[in-house]
Amino acid sequence: MTIDIGAKLRSVRVAFGLSQRALARRAGVTNGLISLIEQNRVSPSVSSLKKVLDGVPMTLAEFFAMDEGGQPQVFFEAAELVETGDAAVSRKLVAAARAGRQLSLLHERFAPGAATGDEILEHRGEQAGVVVRGRIELTVGGSTRVLGPGDAYYFACQLPHRFRNAGREVCEIVSAVTPPRPAVAAPVPGFPAGAEPA
Amino acid sequence: MTIDIGAKLRSVRVAFGLSQRALARRAGVTNGLISLIEQNRVSPSVSSLKKVLDGVPMTLAEFFAMDEGGQPQVFFEAAELVETGDAAVSRKLVAAARAGRQLSLLHERFAPGAATGDEILEHRGEQAGVVVRGRIELTVGGSTRVLGPGDAYYFACQLPHRFRNAGREVCEIVSAVTPPRPAVAAPVPGFPAGAEPA
DNA sequence: CGCCTCCGTTCAGCATCTTGAACACAAGCT
DNA sequence: AGCTTGTGTTCAAGATGCTGAACGGAGGCG
Numbered sequence: 001m002t003i004d005i006g007a008k009l010r011s012v013r014v015a016f017g018l019s020q021r022a023l024a025r026r027a028g029v030t031n032g033l034i035s036l037i038e039q040n041r042v043s044p045s046v047s048s049l050k051k052v053l054d055g056v057p058m059t060l061a062e063f064f065a066m067d068e069g070g071q072p073q074v075f076f077e078a079a080e081l082v083e084t085g086d087a088a089v090s091r092k093l094v095a096a097a098r099a100g101r102q103l104s105l106l107h108e109r110f111a112p113g114a115a116t117g118d119e120i121l122e123h124r125g126e127q128a129g130v131v132v133r134g135r136i137e138l139t140v141g142g143s144t145r146v147l148g149p150g151d152a153y154y155f156a157c158q159l160p161h162r163f164r165n166a167g168r169e170v171c172e173i174v175s176a177v178t179p180p181r182p183a184v185a186a187p188v189p190g191f192p193a194g195a196e197p198a
Numbered sequence: 199m200t201i202d203i204g205a206k207l208r209s210v211r212v213a214f215g216l217s218q219r220a221l222a223r224r225a226g227v228t229n230g231l232i233s234l235i236e237q238n239r240v241s242p243s244v245s246s247l248k249k250v251l252d253g254v255p256m257t258l259a260e261f262f263a264m265d266e267g268g269q270p271q272v273f274f275e276a277a278e279l280v281e282t283g284d285a286a287v288s289r290k291l292v293a294a295a296r297a298g299r300q301l302s303l304l305h306e307r308f309a310p311g312a313a314t315g316d317e318i319l320e321h322r323g324e325q326a327g328v329v330v331r332g333r334i335e336l337t338v339g340g341s342t343r344v345l346g347p348g349d350a351y352y353f354a355c356q357l358p359h360r361f362r363n364a365g366r367e368v369c370e371i372v373s374a375v376t377p378p379r380p381a382v383a384a385p386v387p388g389f390p391a392g393a394e395p396a
Numbered sequence: 397c398g399c400c401t402c403c404g405t406t407c408a409g410c411a412t413c414t415t416g417a418a419c420a421c422a423a424g425c426t
Numbered sequence: 427a428g429c430t431t432g433t434g435t436t437c438a439a440g441a442t443g444c445t446g447a448a449c450g451g452a453g454g455c456g
Contacts, residue, residue, distance in 0.1 A: 019402080032446075038404095043246075045244070046203060048443075060262040107348065132330050217433065218434065219432085219434090228414070231413085234414085
């Protein structure tokens with residue numbers, strides 16, 4: 001299912017109080033195109049969509065970032081946090097990325113020697129954290145660094161990253177991950193298993 | 199002066215260590231198309247670009263929000279974190295919401311008796327945190343709760359909220375905030391004041 | 397009523413994107 | 427040398443986006 005650009009564009013246009021023709025005039029395209037796009041009868045080229053959004057005005061990034069959100073529960077006791085992982089690496093999930101939330105917050109604990117694999121290309125969005133206790137060795141992209149209490153990190157999840165507790169003490173981290181991208185089950189035909197270089 | 203999608207896509211692809219053909223296979227398009235896009239010889243349709251980015255994977259929003267300048271800083275030492283606030287409430291900002299980043303991470307310290315006022319309601323986005331040390335009294339909307347080490351919270355920033363350290367010990371919190379959507383920039387002639395889509 | 401102006405939709409035809417199969421070059425291996 | 431596998435590029439042909447001009451409907455006004 002392709003994303004519903006049509007509805008998105010329509011809501012934007014209506015929000016600005018413009019008719020299809022008015023928007024078309026500003027954008028330098030024809031009203032027919034606006035109509036077709038809003039009905040999802042075409043998938044506009046990026047250049048066309050950019051022209052259209054320039055007439056609003058709105059950036060492509062803003063357009064695609066548009067989303068909704070809701071928020072039920074506020075407080076979470078330590079005991080009721082969902083815990084995943086094993087003895088080596090435990091993760092307490094404060095707020096799942098589900099339910100349209102824009103943020104996941106984790107309370108992680110790394111036993112001495114524990115490490116996360118080179119989990120690759122799985123996450124999206126961005127990730128940040130603060131070391132609360134102990135020390136952790138973090139590798140992102142090419143570079144490696146050992147972080148202690150109070151130290152922090154921030155990187156795009158798509159970059160290959162690896163956490164490892166090289167010390168003797170338990171390491172504790174509070175980390176946040178964005179966004180809550182609804183896991184689209186996109187089975188890629190012929191997706192290679194080990195096609196990753198170093 | 200079409201935006202250089204080509205360079206952007208190329209840098210993304212290379213960052214993942216994929217060849218044009220490898221990416222094409224994952225994305226379900228042909229290698230020729232990848233080549234043409236990277237040379238800016240075509241302006242891909244949104245559906246095609248989405249297919250391509252799904253092979254990375256990366257969302258359209260992330261792609262267009264991407265800064266041209268490659269990846270920013272990853273590691274932050276405790277000492278170099280920007281500190282704001284006073285003696286009562288100190289905030290160390292790991293990553294500002296600027297520069298297209300989608301996440302702000304704070305390391306906050308509340309002295310005994312310290313409190314944040316009933317803050318701004320204009321602040322959009324969501325906010326979550328974990329108590330690392332001490333106890334904090336949190337009021338969100340109507341309800342109040344005292345949270346201890348390991349306890350957590352999650353709420354939408356629009357709700358009136360207030361933090362207060364009612365104990366005698368310093369309270370330490372790591373919290374994450376999703377930034378408010380950047381408002382539309384240029385004033386549009388004839389832009390209606392308040393027209394939110396339902 | 398007729399006439400005008402706006403709205404969103406539709407469609408033939410032209411422009412552009414996209415494919416599939418070539419091409420040329422480089423590196424490794426027999 | 428040849429052979430194989432990889433890289434990125436190019437191009438005719440087919441698929442799709444896009445235009446320009448139509449269409450039908452909803453008001454407003456004489």
